[in-house]
Each structure stands twice: as structure tokens, then as C-alpha cells.
Amino acid sequence: MNSFKPLVFSGVQPTGNLHLGNYLGAIRKFVALQESHDCIYCVVDLHSITAQLVHDDLPAQTRSITAAFLAAGxxxxxxxxxxQSRVMQHAELAWVFNCVARIGWMNRMTQFKDKAGKDRENASLGLLAYPSLMAADILVYRATHVPVGDDQKQHLELTRDIAAKFNNDFSRKIASLGVGVEMQMGEENVSGFFPLTEPLIEGPATRVMSLRDGSKKMSKSDPSDLSRINLTDDADTISKKIKKAKTDPEPLPSELDGLKERPEADNLVGIYAALAERSRQDVIAEFGGQQFSVFKPALADLAVDRLAPIAAEMRRIYADTAYVDSVLRDGGERAGTIAEGTMKTVREIIGLLAD
Known part of the structure; x- marks a missing residue:
């Protein structure tokens, strides 16, 4: 019996401009993972309609995310x-998983509670079933690893639960067809058709907060454009936003503990460390005791150095619509071949007649 080959899957929703938090928390890691894994990266346009059905220009947003992927490397x-919508097998497997997953599992999802708010009865069924589609995104490629942030860990745990239940419910059929694959569960070797996908955490977690409020995550939906650095911002805009970022009147502390009650200072130090690929302790060692009038210009120069070339390349690629569409078309064809191989076996396992 074979084992699963390492494969990374991840996706980004085409909703609004990508910002610094998306880059440091996800896209930069996607680029690094190319060196060690086979990777499938998806613009998850079907997910984008779960909370907001009508978008001003979904094709443009999809192309923008694609351009960001390519510009970053x-x-x-x-x-x-x-x-995602180019590969119909995502939706097909999601329906199967809707029948595998339990309503109680979905009701416990923290992100659904947050997005639905107090008016849960008025939330779309798609929003409730969002994690089932996410599980299908991953498992239609039988991906072994997914880079995740804190807000997606619960969904990945659900993906594992769905895979385990499918494997268990159809264990006899999987064995009779000889399509089971060995995997490690704790100290035991078990077999199943779907892997129990593992979270992939590369280096220290990067949580980028708003430049206007250090207690809130940097967000595309924040009404203030000064709260975030967009990947499309030019050098002057990046520099201006850093220099206008909210701070307090005290100098930077000489020890990391001194940042605990200073969210804005903590955020800027974290951004510097992430962009420079250094530890926060290194940053404090260099700038501890200095005023923000010294630190902010240094951070602005670093941010411009790292981000402005990506922004310029992203704008160049985005302007070439034919090229972006050709990348998505080619990727969709290759992804579809893998996904159909998985679904052909899933249909056979379940007993769905299809020629």
C-alpha cells in the first residue's frame, strides 16, 4: 500500500485589495514552500460569494489576486x-462532504458565528457550509499539508474530521477497491482514501494589525485606507502610511516585555521584524530607547524596499489580462485533471453511476 506524496494546497479569496498582512501571513510563505513541496494555489472565487453574493467586479478581483501571486514569485x-470555479469537482466533492459533515459541526465553527453575527437565521446556507467547501478544496487534490493562520485552524480540524468520517464510513469499500493509502495517526498506521491533512507552520506566526488601531487585524474592509498597506501601493504611499501610523509618545523599550501594553508599538516592531526576516529581539536591540521619529523612517525605507518592487510588478502583470487569463486557464486544466481522478474514485466508492 502506497503512502501520500507531500502536496500543499492553499487559497485566497478575491475580495478587495491584498494588503501587507496577506503578504506576510500567506503569500510570502506560499513562495517559500515552492522550494520544498509541490504546490497548488487557488483563487477561491466560490468562497467569495458565501457572505457577499453580488460583487462589483469579481473577474477583476480574481485577476488581481493572481497577479499578486505571480508578482510575489x-x-x-x-x-x-x-x-476555483474553473474546476467543477470542488463543488461536486463539497456536496458529498455536506452529506458527510454534521450540522452540529458547522454550528460550532467560530468564523460562522463571527460573520453571521446576531442574525444567524438570515445568513446564507453557503456561509454555514463554507468549511465543507474548504475541505473539498483541499481533499479533491488529496493535499497533505495546508499553511494556515489562527483563523483557519478550526476549519482544518474540520477537514480532518470529514476525511476521517468518510474513510471510516466507506472503509470496506475502500479496502475492496484497493484504493486505500497508509497514513500516520499518532503512533498508529491506518489506511483511508483521504489524507488527514496537516497544518503547515513556517517560522513564527506573523499577525499584522491595523496601522490605526493595534488591537485590530489589518483588514481589507476597514473604511480607512491609512489602516493598511495595500500590495498595490506605490513607494510614496507606503512611506506616508508608515509615517502616519498610530503610536504612543514613549520611546521604544529596550526589552520585549516593554511592548506588552503598547499594541501599536508592538505591531510596528513585528512588521519590521517580518520584513527584515529578523527576530523581534534583534529589532529591539537595534532601536530600543529611540523615538518613533527615528524608527518610523527606518521602517518606511524597509517597507518600500521590500514591497514597492512587488507592487510595480503586480500592476504590470495585472495590466496584461490575456497573460493572467492564460495562467488561470492552464492551471485550471492541470488542476481539473487531478481533481477528476479523485472524483472518479469517490463516485466509485459511494456507488454513483457515471461513465
Whole structure:
């Protein structure tokens, strides 16, 4: 019996401009993972309609995310870049998983509670079933690893629960067809058709907060554009936003503990450390005791150095619509071949007649 080959899957929703938090928390990690894994990166346009059905220009948003992937350094020839709706097997497997998952599992999802708010009865069924589609995104490729942030850990745990229940419910059929694959569960070796996908955490977690309020995450939906650095911002805009970022009147502390009750200072130190690929302790060692009038210009220069070239390349790629569409088309064809191989076996396991 074979084992699963390492494969990374991850997706980004095409909703609004990507910002610094998306880059540091996800896209930069996507680029690094190319060196060690086979990767499939998806613009998850079906997910984007779960909470907001009508978008001003979904095609443009999809192309913008794709351009960001490419500008940051993702290679669409060696790996796969595509938009989710091109591969119908995502939705097909999601329906199967809707029948595997339990309503109680979905009701416990923290993100559903947050997005639905107090008016849960008025939330779309798609929003409730969002994690089931996410599980299908991952498992239609039988992906072994997913880079996740704190807000997606619960969904990945649900993906594992769905995979385990499918494997258990159809264990005899999987064995009779000889399509089971060995995997490690704790100290035991078990078999199943779907892997129990593992979270992939590369280095220290990067949680980027608003430049206007250090207690809130940097967000595309914040009404103030000064709260975030967009990946499309030019050098002057990046520098201006850093220099206007909210701070307090005290100098930077000489020890990390001194940042605990200073969210804005803590956020800027974290951004500097992430962009420079250094530890926060290193940053404090260099700038501790200095005023923000010294630190902010240094951070602005660093941010411009790291981000302005990506922004310029992203704008160049986005302007070439034919090229972006060709990347998505080619990626969709390659992804579809893998996904159909999985679904052909799933249909056979379940007993669905399809020629």
C-alpha cells in the first residue's frame, strides 16, 4: 500500500485589495514552500460569494489576486495557479462532504458565528457550509499539508474530521477497491482514501494589525485606507502610511516585555521584524530607547524596499489580462485533471453511476 506524496494546497479569496498582512501571513510563505513541496494555489472565487453574493467586479478581483501571486514569485509553470470555479469537482466533492459533515459541526465553527453575527437565521446556507467547501478544496487534490493562520485552524480540524468520517464510513469499500493509502495517526498506521491533512507552520506566526488601531487585524474592509498597506501601493504611499501610523509618545523599550501594553508599538516592531526576516529581539536591540521619529523612517525605507518592487510588478502583470487569463486557464486544466481522478474514485466508492 502506497503512502501520500507531500502536496500543499492553499487559497485566497478575491475580495478587495491584498494588503501587507496577506503578504506576510500567506503569500510570502506560499513562495517559500515552492522550494520544498509541490504546490497548488487557488483563487477561491466560490468562497467569495458565501457572505457577499453580488460583487462589483469579481473577474477583476480574481485577476488581481493572481497577479499578486505571480508578482510575489509563485511559478505557475512548476506549480499550479488557478481560480476555483474553473474546476467543477470542488463543488461536486463539497456536496458529498455536506452529506458527510454534521450540522452540529458547522454550528460550532467560530468564523460562522463571527460573520453571521446576531442574525444567524438570515445568513446564507453557503456561509454555514463554507468549511465543507474548504475541505473539498483541499481533499479533491488529496493535499497533505495546508499553511494556515489562527483563523483557519478550526476549519482544518474540520477537514480532518470529514476525511476521517468518510474513510471510516466507506472503509470496506475502500479496502475492496484497493484504493486505500497508509497514513500516520499518532503512533498508529491506518489506511483511508483521504489524507488527514496537516497544518503547515513556517517560522513564527506573523499577525499584522491595523496601522490605526493595534488591537485590530489589518483588514481589507476597514473604511480607512491609512489602516493598511495595500500590495498595490506605490513607494510614496507606503512611506506616508508608515509615517502616519498610530503610536504612543514613549520611546521604544529596550526589552520585549516593554511592548506588552503598547499594541501599536508592538505591531510596528513585528512588521519590521517580518520584513527584515529578523527576530523581534534583534529589532529591539537595534532601536530600543529611540523615538518613533527615528524608527518610523527606518521602517518606511524597509517597507518600500521590500514591497514597492512587488507592487510595480503586480500592476504590470495585472495590466496584461490575456497573460493572467492564460495562467488561470492552464492551471485550471492541470488542476481539473487531478481533481477528476479523485472524483472518479469517490463516485466509485459511494456507488454513483457515471461513465
Amino acid at each position: 509563485i511559478d505557475p509553470k512548476k506549480h499550479i495557479v488557478f481560480n
